[in-house]
Amino acid sequence: MEQKEISIKYVIVIIKSWIRYFWSKWLYFLIIGIVFASLGILYAFISKPVYTATSNFVLANSSESGGQLLGLANQFGIDLSGGGNDIFTGDNIIALMKSRRMIQEAMMKKPPNRDSTLLNIYCAFNNLPEGWKKNQRTAAAFPFPDSLNALSPVQDSLFRDVYVKVSTDYLTVDEPDASKAVYEVTTISKNETFSYYLTKYIVDATSAFYIDTKTKTSKDNLNMLNHEADSLRRLLQGAITNAESASDAVYNLNPAYQVQRSASQQNQAQAQVLGTAYGEVIKNLEIAKITLQKETPLYQIIDEPVLPLVSETKSKLIYLILGGIIGCIITAGFLVIKKYNDEL
Helix, strand or coil, rough: CCHHHHHHHHHHHHHHHHHHHHHHCCCHHHHHHHHHHHHHHHHHHHHEEEEEEEEEEEECHHHHCCHHHHHHHHHHHCCCCCCCCCCCCCCCHHHHCCCHHHHHHHHCCCCCCCCCCCCHHHHHCCHHHHHHCCCCCCCCCCCCCHHHHHHHHHHHHHHHHHHHHHHHHEEEEEEEEEEHHHEEEEEEEHHHHHHHHHHHHHHHHHHHHHHHHHHHHHHHCCCCHHHHHHHHHHHHHHHHHHHHHHHHHHCCCCCCHHHHHHCCCCHHHHHHHHHHHHHHHHHHHHHHHHHHHHHCCCCEEEEECCCCCEEEHHHHHHHHHHHHCCCCCCCCHHHHHHHHHHHH
């Protein structure tokens, strides 16, 4: 117990000695603290404002809303309920939004009333062309063309670097409400135009790709049935016309000459067959329309950014205090090292 009390007293003595030492060097703390506080407030002054654009939207299957249509399809013995498997859910949607294809597609678009694509705007406000001009290989890379197909190998390589930077440092995609398939896309940058339109174009590109992918098979099937229905309708109309023409040709014909009625009967039989086939195609066409409507995902913007965006500037008071604290910590570290060196 006595040894423990001695140890505590020793620690207290050491702490008091350091406090007296630091207090004796108060001028160091004051000067260096003022210097770093000044640097902190200077950084807050020269820092450019940051613009944040956020969009919330719903992107999900619409099968739950197709009950009446499914009931109609079931009357024809068709099961449109599906297996419920969907690769485009949750984290997969987030990965799709941050994929190179979606970001490239968004950044190759031009904002309204602007002659530059988002890619060129991004490069300009980050001063990337200045660094590229110092290298002979990349000196002529800027500006980028308006089409991905027109990119040179060097530009494509630089675009890959831009994509990595944008997807990690500028673009954030989250699913705050997984139960309702609500997604949130946020872009934070020092350029208002870039923040606003990258968020908007990423949402547009992803939703369009998602909907097209989900409905491609149904659309192809619907187009095929429409084409087949149009062809059968023309054939049926022709068969009906021929049957009526043949009937007119044998009007008041002597019953003894039945062979001359064969053309009329053949045309009537053909019209009947074509009519049956046309009816089946029309039935399948309506089922295809139901299927397409069922498989078309729900896409609805909940909140979207509005220009002008609210700018966020760095707090001068916070950076003043933070700079002073950092200065004091550095001073303390320097004095500790100096004291140990003097004692050696």
